[in-house]
Amino acid sequence: MTMKCTHDQDLLILLQADELSETEAASVRRQVESCEACREELDRLSHVASAVVPPAVDPDAVARARALAYTRIGSSWRVRSRVMSGRIADVLRRVRPMPELALGMLLVAVGYGIGSRGDTAPPPVAESQMVDVWDIEWDENLGQAVVRYDRPGTRSLSGDLSNREVAYLLQSALLEGDDNGIRNRALKTVQALASSGAPADDLSRAITELVRSEPQEALRLRAIWAMDALYESTELPEDARDALLVALTSDAGDGVRIAALNTLMAHQTFPDDARTLRQVMSSDNNPYVRSGAAETLQRMGIPLEELR
Amino acid sequence: MGEQPNRMGSRETDWVEQAQRGDTGAFDRLVRENEAGVLRAISGILGRSPEVYDVYQDSLVSAFTKLRGFRQDSSFSTWLTRIAVNRALNQRRKTRNAREAPMELAEHLPADSRDAASNLEQSELRRSTERAMESLSERERAVFVLKHTHGYKLREIGVMLGCAEGTVKNYLFRATRKLRVVLEPAYRDL
Numbered sequence: 365m366t367m368k369c370t371h372d373q374d375l376l377i378l379l380q381a382d383e384l385s386e387t388e389a390a391s392v393r394r395q396v397e398s399c400e401a402c403r404e405e406l407d408r409l410s411h412v413a414s415a416v417v418p419p420a421v422d423p424d425a426v427a428r429a430r431a432l433a434y435t436r437i438g439s440s441w442r443v444r445s446r447v448m449s450g451r452i453a454d455v456l457r458r459v460r461p462m463p464e465l466a467l468g469m470l471l472v473a474v475g476y477g478i479g480s481r482g483d484t485a486p487p488p489v490a491e492s493q494m495v496d497v498w499d500i501e502w503d504e505n506l507g508q509a510v511v512r513y514d515r516p517g518t519r520s521l522s523g524d525l526s527n528r529e530v531a532y533l534l535q536s537a538l539l540e541g542d543d544n545g546i547r548n549r550a551l552k553t554v555q556a557l558a559s560s561g562a563p564a565d566d567l568s569r570a571i572t573e574l575v576r577s578e579p580q581e582a583l584r585l586r587a588i589w590a591m592d593a594l595y596e597s598t599e600l601p602e603d604a605r606d607a608l609l610v611a612l613t614s615d616a617g618d619g620v621r622i623a624a625l626n627t628l629m630a631h632q633t634f635p636d637d638a639r640t641l642r643q644v645m646s647s648d649n650n651p652y653v654r655s656g657a658a659e660t661l662q663r664m665g666i667p668l669e670e671l672r
Numbered sequence: 673m674g675e676q677p678n679r680m681g682s683r684e685t686d687w688v689e690q691a692q693r694g695d696t697g698a699f700d701r702l703v704r705e706n707e708a709g710v711l712r713a714i715s716g717i718l719g720r721s722p723e724v725y726d727v728y729q730d731s732l733v734s735a736f737t738k739l740r741g742f743r744q745d746s747s748f749s750t751w752l753t754r755i756a757v758n759r760a761l762n763q764r765r766k767t768r769n770a771r772e773a774p775m776e777l778a779e780h781l782p783a784d785s786r787d788a789a790s791n792l793e794q795s796e797l798r799r800s801t802e803r804a805m806e807s808l809s810e811r812e813r814a815v816f817v818l819k820h821t822h823g824y825k826l827r828e829i830g831v832m833l834g835c836a837e838g839t840v841k842n843y844l845f846r847a848t849r850k851l852r853v854v855l856e857p858a859y860r861d862l
Contacts, residue, residue, distance in 0.1 A: 377848050378841075381819055383826055412851045413820045418716035421724060426711060429725040430703065433732035434696070535696075566697040 369401035376402060380409040424610070428577040435539050499546060500537050502553040509534065509553045524560035531567050538570040544580055551586040558593035568594065568601060575607040575624075581617040588623040592630065600631050609640050618650045625656045629663075638664060684748055692739055699739070703732060706749045709822060710756045716817030717760040717810070727763050731756040746831065750824070754832040757818065761810050804854035812847040815840055 378384050379392045396402045503510045503522065509530050511521040523530040537550035554571065571594070574587035588611065591604055600608070611624040625644070628637070638661060645657040684705075690698035710731065715724045735755050742751055805813065811833060818824045818832065830840045 374845055377845055381826075381844065382823075383841075408852065408856070409848065412848060412855055415851070415855055418712050418817060418821055419720040421711045421715055425722075425725045426707065426728065429729040430707075430732065433729045433736075434700070436729075436733045437696070437699075437736045566700070569697065569700055 369399055369405075371395055371399060371402050373405065376406050376409055380406060380413060424577065424614075427573065431539070431573045431577045434573070499549070500533055500553060501549045502556045504556075509557060524557045525554070525567070526560060535567045535570045538567075538574060544583060547574070547578075547583055548586060551583065551590045554590040555586070555593045558590070558596065568604065572601075572604045572607045575604075575611055581615075581620060584611070584615065584620050585617065585623055588620065588627055592623070592627040595631070600627075605631075609637065612644055612653075613640055618653070621648065621650065621653050622656070625653055625660070629656065629660050638666065685744060688739075688742065688744055688748055691736075692742070699736060702748050702752075703735075706752055709749060710753055712821050713753050713814075713818060714756050714760045716821055717757065717764055717814055721767075723763050723767065724760075727756065727759050731759050734759065746828070750828055750832065753818075753822070753824075757814055757832055761814060764810055804851050807850060808847050809843075811835075812843045812850075815843040816847040816851075819844055 375384070375388075375392050376396070379389055379396075384392060396406055500509060500511045506522055508522045508524055511530065511533050513520065521529065521533075525531050525534075534550050534554055537546045538554075551571070551574075554567065568591075571587050571591050575584055575591065578584045578587060588608070591600075591608075595601075595604065605628070608624045608628050612621055612628065615621050615624065621644075641657045641661050641664075645654050645661065648654050648657070684702070687698040687702050691702060711724070711728060714727050714731070715721075718724050718727065731752070735752050738755070742748075808816065814833060815826075815829055818829045819826070824832075826840045826844065827837050830837045833840065
């Protein structure tokens with residue numbers, strides 16, 4: 365703005381930020397039309413507003429952060445349940461090796477206890493889920509998942525994926541960030557029970573999250589197998605497809621990339637997949653993955669000569 | 673953008689109510705629906721830093737534990753962003769001396785300006801912009817980011833930061849003027 369212009373610059377900032385009323389904005393626009401310095405200033409302000417942008421974020425790191433948050437949320441839920449059952453000391457005993465976590469859980473538990481006074485909102489989980497899962501596994505003889513609880517006298521629970529509680533507990537087990545064993549058994553169970561019921565959204569999302577962000581390669585692989593089994597006869601959800609494409613292009617484990625490719629090959633392909641598959645075909649260091657990508661591209665109707 | 677309490681209509685209301693009853697799936701849908709915006713706010717304040725993901729994680733846990741008290745008198749997006757912004761500001765205060773450049777000069781500087789300036793000048797301009805962003809106070813930075821990358825109204829930003837709309841307006845004026853001065857050379861010859 366030149367020295368000759370005595371108009372209020374703050375009004376231009378507010379106009380550019382869309383913070384003026386219609387009447388005020390119309391008045392300032394008239395002023396801008398008649399003043400060259402104001403027009404230039406408004407132009408520069410719009411550049412200032414758009415010149416600074418937040419840096420991009422890493423989608424994998426975001427997925428990991430989300431998964432860790434959900435794991436922590438899952439833990440706090442169980443603590444809440446314990447408080448309602450009057451068994452807080454038992455929780456603290458279980459987390460004794462992790463004093464920071466124990467303290468955190470205690471604070472959440474106390475907070476919940478205070479907050480729940482006079483609160484008539486329903487508990488976050490059903491009464492039958494108010495005990496910690498001790499273990500969950502596939503029972504071949506029964507042909508069902510069996511959930512055993514750590515509370516003496518509590519009967520074990522069995523069922524397949526059509527049982528809402530079993531599906532919920534499987535999901536909880538998958539999100540149990542500090543126990544690879546229970547996640548492994550839960551994934552095996554999901555794979556074995558896949559045909560017993562339509563996959564619940566929550567369960568499907570938990571498995572997709574493992575494909576995206578599970579640090580253990582063996583568990584990522586098993587998560588893909590479970591996903592493959594769950595969606596053997598139905599279309600893959602978009603989230604699951606995305607996770608498989610990311611695994612195919614960037615997972616460090618050859619087995620994981622091969623499993624991702626096999627699962628994608630078994631389902632309908634989309635035109636957008638071709639670019640990813642071409643990239644894999646030309647750059648993956650595993651010959652099986654490269655040839656699998658080429659085969660899938662051929663199935664998509666892309667002539668072999670174009671792929672050479 | 674701006675405050676639209678029911679911009680997702682009954683769908684968001686339903687999800688919030690389900691999440692308040694303990695439905696993790698509903699909470700996850702709310703989170704994913706608003707994820708990009710919340711991350712823009714956090715990274716706008718903290719810059720290119722691994723702390724962005726820690727703050728995001730903590731924000732989600734905090735949101736879930738506070739969810740029962742959320743009365744839906746603002747949109748879920750505004751409520752979650754408010755939690756995230758305050759956590760990001762706290763984090764920034766803690767690590768003020770160790771942070772990296774908080775912002776990038778956008779690709780959308782005028783093409784003419786990019787073409788006209790030498791690489792040296794561009795580097796200098798980038799450094800100047802980064803310095804200018806560094807010179808903004810936490811609140812000036814937060815207001816500028818929430819206004820210009822999210823389109824929130826100053827009134828909403830005031831609610832998020834716990835200060836009056838007039839104060840927010842002053843933060844916006846100060847931040848804009850500082851950046852305006854730094855970016856002046858880039859546009860001087862247009």
